[in-house]
Amino acid sequence: MGQSAGSSGTARYFAELLRTFRKSRGLTQAQLGELVHVSDSYVSAVETCERIPSPEFIAAADEALEAGGLLAIATEHLAHDRYPAFFKDFAKLEADALSVSSYSTHMLNGLLQTEAYAQAVIGSRFPPLEDEEVERLVEARLARQTLFFRKPVALFSFVIEESVLRRRFGTRDVMHELLDHILRCAALRNVVLQVASSDHGEHAGADGALTLVETPGHKHLAYLEAQERSLLISDPDEVARYSQRYAMIRTQALGIEESAALIKQLAGEL
Known part of the structure; x- marks a missing residue:
């Protein structure tokens, strides 16, 4: 599924980065959702820019995917997209x-x-x-x-x-x-x-x-x-x-x- 046309560049970049880290760890959207305590539809919505991720989701995903802060750094930039x-x-x-x-x-x-x-x-x-x-x-x-x-x-x-x-x-x-x-x-x-x-x-x-x-x-x-x-x-x-x-x-x-x-x-x- 493609990304929302109305999404910001920051949201699209974060979604692509999240998807890349998730796939590199061999995880489905549902499996990532279980690790960070959200539904697979939530993960899907973030990856298609239909939803701006919460700071809690970003922090949890960064840790679960061992992203080394690369996801977490987007927290402040994404805050205003909400x-x-x-x-x-x-x-x-x-x-x-x-x-x-x-x-x-x-x-x-x-x-x-x-x-x-x-x-x-x-x-x-x-x-x-x-x-x-x-x-x-x-x-x-x-x-x-x-x-x-x-x-x-x-x-x-x-x-x-x-x-x-x-x-x-x-x-x-x-x-x-x-x-x-x-x-x-x-x-x-x-x-x-x-x-x-x-x-x-x-x-x-x-x-x-x-x-x-x-x-x-x-x-x-x-x-x-x-x-x-x-x-x-x-x-x-x-x-x-x-x-x-x-x-x-x-x-x-x-x-x-x-x-x-x-x-x-x-x-x-x-």
Whole structure:
């Protein structure tokens, strides 16, 4: 079977390398799958570039095939291939950012989502996605959360509209788990999390969600996203305007302790 026409050069190179190592060891796809604890269909999907391999699969395959790190070295390069095309450039920036500031108006930032919530959100898309695509996107979204524990430490600021926390995706248990998870994230020393109360009338966030990023070179960028389209803004004057807007949004939001109390209240109402 040939490789997917839409796959990246990195994915095609990894697939060819994996197939070469597997065959040189005299293993079938099913036998390799048994060694690394995945199905033969998973191995097949990786070798045809229909699926981006997880970091765990890459590490296990490298060891099982005695590849000496030649497979493992692709982990970082393949990481961004897991994301939708419109998000890939921002994912690279986010991974290295000194700081990320996010304002969420209708959907919780992926950095704060649980697996069950992410599955419900991505699974609700229309037209519907294939189950394997949902799984791939959920896996990629959760992988971003390692940024909280990255060294050097990155700083995160989140402002979340109360309506985002009230909109139910999945069951009550899914939402309860999500709210508990948000509180755990908020307790991290490099995270500041605030809720924009629905009781507040006019506010600076009326134009919608936005994300601000500071790069290792201290360059400031703004990122906007809607309907599977994205816009990365580097013009200093525009970024300054978004930064001023975000500062006002934070000022108008509840304080840190008040925000935590509201999240606990919402969890208790489920």
